[in-house]
Amino acid sequence: MDFNDKQIEIIDIAEQLFALQGYDGTSVRDIASKANINVAMISYYFGSKEKLLEAILIYKMSGTKLELKSVLDKNISPLQKIDELIAYYIKKIYSNVALYQIMHTEIMHKKREAHMPEISKIKKQNLAYIQAIVDEGFLQGVFKNKIDTAVIPSMIIGTFMYFVNNKHHMMDILQLQNDTAFNHYVENQLVQHIQQSVKGLLLYTT
Amino acid sequence: MDFNDKQIEIIDIAEQLFALQGYDGTSVRDIASKANINVAMISYYFGSKEKLLEAILIYKMSGTKLELKSVLDKNISPLQKIDELIAYYIKKIYSNVALYQIMHTEIMHKKREAHMPEISKIKKQNLAYIQAIVDEGFLQGVFKNKIDTAVIPSMIIGTFMYFVNNKHHMMDILQLQNDTAFNHYVENQLVQHIQQSVKGLLLYTT
DNA sequence: GTTTAATTTAAACATTTGTTTAATTTTGCA
DNA sequence: TGCAAAATTAAACAAATGTTTAAATTAAAC
Numbered sequence: 053m054d055f056n057d058k059q060i061e062i063i064d065i066a067e068q069l070f071a072l073q074g075y076d077g078t079s080v081r082d083i084a085s086k087a088n089i090n091v092a093m094i095s096y097y098f099g100s101k102e103k104l105l106e107a108i109l110i111y112k113m114s115g116t117k118l119e120l121k122s123v124l125d126k127n128i129s130p131l132q133k134i135d136e137l138i139a140y141y142i143k144k145i146y147s148n149v150a151l152y153q154i155m156h157t158e159i160m161h162k163k164r165e166a167h168m169p170e171i172s173k174i175k176k177q178n179l180a181y182i183q184a185i186v187d188e189g190f191l192q193g194v195f196k197n198k199i200d201t202a203v204i205p206s207m208i209i210g211t212f213m214y215f216v217n218n219k220h221h222m223m224d225i226l227q228l229q230n231d232t233a234f235n236h237y238v239e240n241q242l243v244q245h246i247q248q249s250v251k252g253l254l255l256y257t258t
Numbered sequence: 259m260d261f262n263d264k265q266i267e268i269i270d271i272a273e274q275l276f277a278l279q280g281y282d283g284t285s286v287r288d289i290a291s292k293a294n295i296n297v298a299m300i301s302y303y304f305g306s307k308e309k310l311l312e313a314i315l316i317y318k319m320s321g322t323k324l325e326l327k328s329v330l331d332k333n334i335s336p337l338q339k340i341d342e343l344i345a346y347y348i349k350k351i352y353s354n355v356a357l358y359q360i361m362h363t364e365i366m367h368k369k370r371e372a373h374m375p376e377i378s379k380i381k382k383q384n385l386a387y388i389q390a391i392v393d394e395g396f397l398q399g400v401f402k403n404k405i406d407t408a409v410i411p412s413m414i415i416g417t418f419m420y421f422v423n424n425k426h427h428m429m430d431i432l433q434l435q436n437d438t439a440f441n442h443y444v445e446n447q448l449v450q451h452i453q454q455s456v457k458g459l460l461l462y463t464t
Numbered sequence: 465g466t467t468t469a470a471t472t473t474a475a476a477c478a479t480t481t482g483t484t485t486a487a488t489t490t491t492g493c494a
Numbered sequence: 495t496g497c498a499a500a501a502t503t504a505a506a507c508a509a510a511t512g513t514t515t516a517a518a519t520t521a522a523a524c
Contacts, residue, residue: 058501072367073367074281074363075280075283076280076282077280077367079480079481079482080483081481090501090503090504091482092484092485093501093502093503094482094483096501101482101483102482156420157280157363160424161279168427172427179431197454200447200451202432203417203447203451206417206420206421206428207417210416210417210418210420211412211413212416213416213420214362214412214416214419214420215412215416218412221378221381222408222412224378225385225408241409242409245406245409245459248403248405248459249413249456252455252457252458252459252461252462253458255462256458285510286512286513287510287511287512296474297513298473298474298514298515299471299472300512300513301512301514302471302472306513307511307512308512466524467523468521468522468523468524469520469521469523470520470521471520471521472517472520473516473518473519474515474517475516475517476513476515477514477515478511478512478513478514479510479511479512479513481509481510482507482508482510483506483507483508483509484506485504485507486504486506487502487504488501488502488503489500489501489503490499490500490501493496493499494496494497
């Protein structure tokens with residue numbers, strides 16, 4: 053599956069609109085006018101609106117694959133690996149928020165669960181890497197708590213997505229004046245909070 | 259704002275459909291046929307589809323108000339308060355998942371940010387209660403870490419919503435065979451994990 | 465029991481939807 | 495240059511959308 057420049061342009065714009073307004077809330081004419089093309093070009097290039105959504109997932113997901121293995125192979129402590137894992141995780145998601153928003157809203161809606169198997173496979177792969185770090189931590193006696201590793205991605209992605217989806221409200225509460233301040237908060241404080249809580253989960257029994 | 263039995267029936271069905279298929283993905287005819295009524299009844303009772311969405315939010319939110327004050331007033335330690343707060347929070351959300359799904363998808367979509375102020379007000383109120391518990395914990399010297407309390411709701415709601423929105427995947431990974439097992443996991447293990455991580459955030463510096 | 469109001473219905477409405485058609489323009493190549 | 499393929503266009507298409515209408519039915523009030 054390779055797309056030409058024109059297709060990629062359409063994919064980029066459709067991705068933004070789908071993330072912002074939802075799949076059903078975005079018409080092909082919306083996309084066409086924003087992309088300065090004729091409506092027919094969408095059918096011409098992708099076959100249908102549904103297949104355009106597929107194209108977005110395929111194209112964007114291939115460029116988003118998490119390289120957690122590189123974190124795993126580093127010569128650092130399990131605790132540091134957790135830190136780096138989370139920082140890397142969030143950095144990746146943050147630079148592809150639109151894609152994740154589409155995945156979490158459209159794919160969730162029971163109508164379109166076609167791509168579920170593929171996504172599920174990636175999730176399982178990522179989980180295996182996290183599990184490896186957790187196992188290592190236990191082996192070294194650093195991690196004390198027996199937890200379900202499966203909840204860690206939920207904590208990272210869930211917390212992060214909720215936070216950015218409520219950007220306006222968070223900026224209000226935390227008195228962040230502009231987008232730069234918000235970005236800075238996410239990349240520093242928010243990441244630290246998530247790191248802290250995941251480590252707290254692994255290290256301490258209360 | 260009070261609704262008669264017929265209106266409430268429509269509200270209940272529309273809530274389920276909006277949560278499952280999205281607002282734009284659900285037609286008024288969908289709602290009408292599921293509710294065994296004529297399409298015109300929606301306009302007759304609510305004025306429009308948009309106002310039906312409003313009605314859902316108004317009606318369901320009034321019955322969902324978190325009674326965090328009761329937790330705050332209890333004669334227990336701040337740590338226990340955090341536990342109870344989280345357990346209560348999740349219990350409430352879980353019994354109103356559909357409403358929260360609508361809020362987090364539809365309200366997020368930039369088209370409809372009308373009800374934002376009202377929701378924002380409730381969020382701020384809840385946050386104030388959490389802040390009171392955190393302050394108390396610090397005063398007693400139990401909590402050691404200076405954190406932004408504002409991220410706690412993100413952790414609770416975000417983690418929880420992500421988990422239940424990926425129900426299928428989670429059941430697969432955690433080998434939960436049926437809905438009962440899933441519910442049981444959410445109400446026990448998941449709640450405990452979230453409690454543990456929030457407390458870890460407050461108690462320990464790593 | 466008659467009258468008035470409230471409810472319910474089927475049909476029609478004007479738009480908007482995704483998609484296709486057929487003609488036109490542009491491009492790539494011999 | 496000439497020509498075939500690809501790209502682009504405006505228009506039309508049927509189906510689905512939210513909403514309204516006007517008639518029919520039911521309920522309530524007197």
